[in-house]
Amino acid sequence: MGKRILCLALIFINVISLTSCAFSKPKRYEAEFLVLFDTVTKIVGYADSKKEFDKNAQMIYDELKIYHELYDIYNNYDGINNIKTINDNAGVKPVKVDKKLLDMLVYAKNAYTETDGKLNIALGAVLQVWHKYREEGINDPEKAKLPPMELLQEKNKHTNIDNLIIDEKNSTVFLKDPEMSLDVGGVGKGYATEQVCQYAEAHGFANGMVSVGGNVRVIGSRDGKGEPWHVGIQNPDLNSEKTNLLILNLTEASLVSSGDYERYYMVDGKKYHHIIDPVTLMPSTYFTAVTIVCKDSGMADAFTKAIYNMPYEDGLKFVAAHPQIQALWVFKNGDIKYSPGFAKYIREQ
Numbered sequence: 496m497g498k499r500i501l502c503l504a505l506i507f508i509n510v511i512s513l514t515s516c517a518f519s520k521p522k523r524y525e526a527e528f529l530v531l532f533d534t535v536t537k538i539v540g541y542a543d544s545k546k547e548f549d550k551n552a553q554m555i556y557d558e559l560k561i562y563h564e565l566y567d568i569y570n571n572y573d574g575i576n577n578i579k580t581i582n583d584n585a586g587v588k589p590v591k592v593d594k595k596l597l598d599m600l601v602y603a604k605n606a607y608t609e610t611d612g613k614l615n616i617a618l619g620a621v622l623q624v625w626h627k628y629r630e631e632g633i634n635d636p637e638k639a640k641l642p643p644m645e646l647l648q649e650k651n652k653h654t655n656i657d658n659l660i661i662d663e664k665n666s667t668v669f670l671k672d673p674e675m676s677l678d679v680g681g682v683g684k685g686y687a688t689e690q691v692c693q694y695a696e697a698h699g700f701a702n703g704m705v706s707v708g709g710n711v712r713v714i715g716s717r718d719g720k721g722e723p724w725h726v727g728i729q730n731p732d733l734n735s736e737k738t739n740l741l742i743l744n745l746t747e748a749s750l751v752s753s754g755d756y757e758r759y760y761m762v763d764g765k766k767y768h769h770i771i772d773p774v775t776l777m778p779s780t781y782f783t784a785v786t787i788v789c790k791d792s793g794m795a796d797a798f799t800k801a802i803y804n805m806p807y808e809d810g811l812k813f814v815a816a817h818p819q820i821q822a823l824w825v826f827k828n829g830d831i832k833y834s835p836g837f838a839k840y841i842r843e844q
Contacts, residue, residue, distance in 0.1 A: 521719075524548040528556060531563040532684050534708030541702055541717070551700040558694050559707070562687035565596040566679050568619070578677050582619065586673020589662065597666055599679065599686045600659070602793060606682060607656050610801035610813075615773045617659055619676030620650040625771055632760035632767075639762045647776040650674075654773070685710045685751055685796020692792065709757075711750040712792040721746070725842060731756045731784040731825055740831065741823075742843035749792035753799045754784030754825070772804045779804045782824050788840055789820040798822075807832065 521541040526548075528536050538555055542548040564572045568579050581590045603616045624642045632639030658671040670677070684707055692705055692712045702715035704724050713724040723746045727739030731754045743750065755768035755778070772779040785803045787795040798820055802810040807824055814822045814834045821837040 524552075526552040531556075531559050532566075532687070532707055534684075535706075536708070537704075537706045539704040540700065541719070551695060551703070554698060554700070555691055555695050555705060558691040559687060562595065562683070562691065565593060566599070566683040566687065568676075568678060578679060581668050581670060582676040585670035585675050589660070589665075589667035589669035591665070591667050594666060595690070597661065597663065597668065599683060599793075600661055600668060600677075601663065602686060603679060603682050603797070604656060604659060604661065606797040606801070610798070612656075612773055613801035613804045614681050614797050615654060615656055616677050616679050616682065617654045617656045617675060618771065618773055619678035620653045620674060621647055621773075621776055622678045622680070622771060623676065624650055625769070629758070629760045629767070629769065632762060636761060639760055641762055641767065644776070651776055681800040682793060682797040684708060685749070686793035688712050688796075689749065689792035689794075709752055710792055710796055711745075713745045713748055716746050723842075726750050728752060728786050728823065729754075729756075729784075732829070740825070741841055743788065743840040744842045745788070745840065748788060748790055748840075749795040750786065750788050751792065751795035751799045752784055752786040753803050754782075756784070770800060770803050774804075780827075781806055783827055783829075784825040785810075786823040787820050788822075788837065791819075794820065 521543055523539065523541055524545060526538045536559065538552050540548055540551060564575055565577045567577050568582065571579060576590050576592050577596065581592070584590050606614050624646055628640065628642045653672050653674040655672065658675055659677070660669040660671055688705060688707045688710045689712060692714055696714050700714060702717065702719045704711065704713045709729065711726050713726065716722050717724050723744035726743050726745050728741045728743065728750070729752055730737050730740045733756055753770055755766060757769065759766050759768040768778045770779050771777065782803060785799050787799045787802070789795050802813060802822055805813060810822065810824065811834065814820055821834045821840070823831065823833040823837055825831055
């Protein structure tokens, strides 16, 4: 099944030799597919043959597809209890789930505590309202409008993370509040990327780079001998000729960026993006973009969203308290600041 799908979806866009005559050296291959997590996934790796690379790309696709289906909030899949199943049974009964899903929910619930509620996967009821208004605004820009605050506040009464009951012993998840729903968009993609990359590394993908919609995780090094991967940070100014703000050197690390340039709609000439501050219930206004670098892609994803929802001073303190991460902030006026340990990653400005 997975192989058949991949044959349709996987587009091999480039094959570049390291040198034109060095037949003994591994070659660089890239694969790209568009059907998972509603975004573009790109895989880069060096291999002795296209067949070898294809095998690894197929493995990554197959694993990522499992997480894609488990984290889906819109669709049902035969024989799979996913986030939609949990939401559909809110206030009704516990749902038995795969350990891959259970572990992510435990991780996300801990991240809620770690970020003092700045990352809340129980915010689904509020996010559903924003999603509806955003889609309507994109489809009919002249009639685009903001959700009424009264409606957002009413939905916010059903976002208490304590009503997410996880029974690890019996592998069940129950939403105690019948009007509650989960949305793991703030952490699921990064968590899945990390788990898939760990799986791929354990199964022979020794040196590669996987990007799931900008959640970048590098495995090993470019040449297998310690040469770092060169990873660009997206310039949030999409009108600029400069595509990347910076180019970083990364080895065994993750890079995740969040910003107001990804998903948004316009109301009366003003941009309203998709990262909702759980306190104001409105799109966060502190920054244009935030980037986190650390080893774990799940942590990078979760903490990027959390820091995006904090004032700079609070974010800087948060990073200082978590020495395993480094951060870069892009302010609304274009100014850039980064945490003290971030500079070591910069290859090119």
